[in-house]
Amino acid sequence: MTLALAHARSNTVELLRQPGYWLPSVAFPSLFFVFFGISAANQIPASAPVGAEVVLTQFLLFGVLGIMFFQFGVGIAEERQLPWDRTLRVLPASATPRFVGRVLSALLFSVFAMVPVVIIALLTTNVKLDLAGWVPWFGAVFAGAIPFGLMGITLGFATTTKAALPIANIGFLLMSFFGDLFIPVEMLPSFVQKLTPWMPTFHWKVFVLDVIGAGDRGDSWQRAGLFLIGWTAFFLATALFVYRRDEGARYR
Amino acid sequence: MSEEKDEPTDGVVARLRGVRKRFASTEALKGIDLDVHAGGVVALLGPNGAGKTTAISLLSGLRTADEGTVELFGGDPRDPRTRQRLGVTPQDTGFPEQLKVSEIIALVRAHYPDPLPAEELLGRLEIGHLADRQTGGLSGGERRRLAVALAFAGNPRLLILDEPTTGLDVDARRALWAVVRDFVAIDGTVLLTTHYLEEAEALADEVVVIDQGTVIARGSVDAIKEQVQVTRVRLRVVDELPDLPGVVEHERQRETTMLLTTDADELVRALVRSDVAFSKLEVTPVSLEDAFLVLTEREKVAT
Numbered sequence: 001m002t003l004a005l006a007h008a009r010s011n012t013v014e015l016l017r018q019p020g021y022w023l024p025s026v027a028f029p030s031l032f033f034v035f036f037g038i039s040a041a042n043q044i045p046a047s048a049p050v051g052a053e054v055v056l057t058q059f060l061l062f063g064v065l066g067i068m069f070f071q072f073g074v075g076i077a078e079e080r081q082l083p084w085d086r087t088l089r090v091l092p093a094s095a096t097p098r099f100v101g102r103v104l105s106a107l108l109f110s111v112f113a114m115v116p117v118v119i120i121a122l123l124t125t126n127v128k129l130d131l132a133g134w135v136p137w138f139g140a141v142f143a144g145a146i147p148f149g150l151m152g153i154t155l156g157f158a159t160t161t162k163a164a165l166p167i168a169n170i171g172f173l174l175m176s177f178f179g180d181l182f183i184p185v186e187m188l189p190s191f192v193q194k195l196t197p198w199m200p201t202f203h204w205k206v207f208v209l210d211v212i213g214a215g216d217r218g219d220s221w222q223r224a225g226l227f228l229i230g231w232t233a234f235f236l237a238t239a240l241f242v243y244r245r246d247e248g249a250r251y252r
Numbered sequence: 253m254s255e256e257k258d259e260p261t262d263g264v265v266a267r268l269r270g271v272r273k274r275f276a277s278t279e280a281l282k283g284i285d286l287d288v289h290a291g292g293v294v295a296l297l298g299p300n301g302a303g304k305t306t307a308i309s310l311l312s313g314l315r316t317a318d319e320g321t322v323e324l325f326g327g328d329p330r331d332p333r334t335r336q337r338l339g340v341t342p343q344d345t346g347f348p349e350q351l352k353v354s355e356i357i358a359l360v361r362a363h364y365p366d367p368l369p370a371e372e373l374l375g376r377l378e379i380g381h382l383a384d385r386q387t388g389g390l391s392g393g394e395r396r397r398l399a400v401a402l403a404f405a406g407n408p409r410l411l412i413l414d415e416p417t418t419g420l421d422v423d424a425r426r427a428l429w430a431v432v433r434d435f436v437a438i439d440g441t442v443l444l445t446t447h448y449l450e451e452a453e454a455l456a457d458e459v460v461v462i463d464q465g466t467v468i469a470r471g472s473v474d475a476i477k478e479q480v481q482v483t484r485v486r487l488r489v490v491d492e493l494p495d496l497p498g499v500v501e502h503e504r505q506r507e508t509t510m511l512l513t514t515d516a517d518e519l520v521r522a523l524v525r526s527d528v529a530f531s532k533l534e535v536t537p538v539s540l541e542d543a544f545l546v547l548t549e550r551e552k553v554a555t
Contacts, residue, residue, distance in 0.1 A: 082346050090313060
């Protein structure tokens, strides 16, 4: 664990020294919330048990997904081609502390991205949860983010730098739309609506919403949580597989 | 404390046995045997693409062999625990540019149960003054020194250096040699690859010559020279030279001709008998470079 923290620290310091890298990704969810979130949140009737949290959750997940999946995948694919990667690989440690360290540092940046969104929401919309309710809320957002970090790691190790970017783009968009994070899935073609219940992003959303009591009838955070655990196990396995198979950059 | 493997009884710290490794279209290693004994310096020598770096990547656990056995301290180098007393400096050096030298060292040290103090690593490679600099701003030589310093972080028993002095100026190269010698003096073992034959000559107790994925010669620097038994003959000659005995290499630059021969005495006699006008005759023992040239040349003829 000490080693994982050491990796998390290095990662975080490295990124913090590149504001051109983290500022846009941190500002992205806030901008989207200002453009689309505020009006959507204010359409929720004041009588609803939970208010702007529902819309806010979607934006939080969207932002965190971008950091955990997109930037991870692309970042790792880039890094893997650097000589530094080979230096780390011959050190006497398994892949796990490096993965954990990366996930931790990505979670930290996710917090950076979430804070302004929450502040904007508090100022402009009707947020009903009290502070005590925020703990399980944000806890659920973070816990549910883990499989997506592992998904990003898998992508990063399975592809080259140039391939990672388009694949991450498509994956990010599909998961956001199909998982009902972005626009109501009812507005999408019916085949998409059939896929939605199987999207990890959808399970994540259901999980978080049900934890804060904003789930639709029939939703249960336990069931969604089980799905997320399944996704975590699956993407942990794929991440370990592609890492072990990886022997650095391959050329033909 | 650390889970160290028992020292193999035969004192071999790294071993390749019948190792083959194929990449998509080329076979990089075609059945290599290599023993690195504790203490001393083994130099892997060979032209570009000979398989040196592949051999090293197998021993440091970066790649797996298609065939044969790879042992490090008697264990499998793919297992991280086996690598606790191994230090590696890869051929290319690069670091996260935003991190400072001291931060890089701290991260690498965190991987070992019993690391050397950071000050000692900085001191050994004389980079203490760089500790607070971001690595992106280092010169090539400074980066290389940092890369070598990192190889010492775990207080290694075996050091693998892949072309450690490529791109360094003469002073930096000699400084690095001194570091290697100091390490050997405290019972360290070094496996290095190099293009600089001078480097092998200066450091190595044993030379293993690799070409096209196979070992074509091994022994002490002197033994390698003996094995090829060639002598360099240089002379100035205007006319065409006749066929001379034992010539294995022939190079002509303007009026100076350089010959490598297996029998210098016979060659000189034949030269005198041939009545060709020549001047400035020099007969010198071969450098490792020439010996090496002959060895790889022979290998090509044989295949």
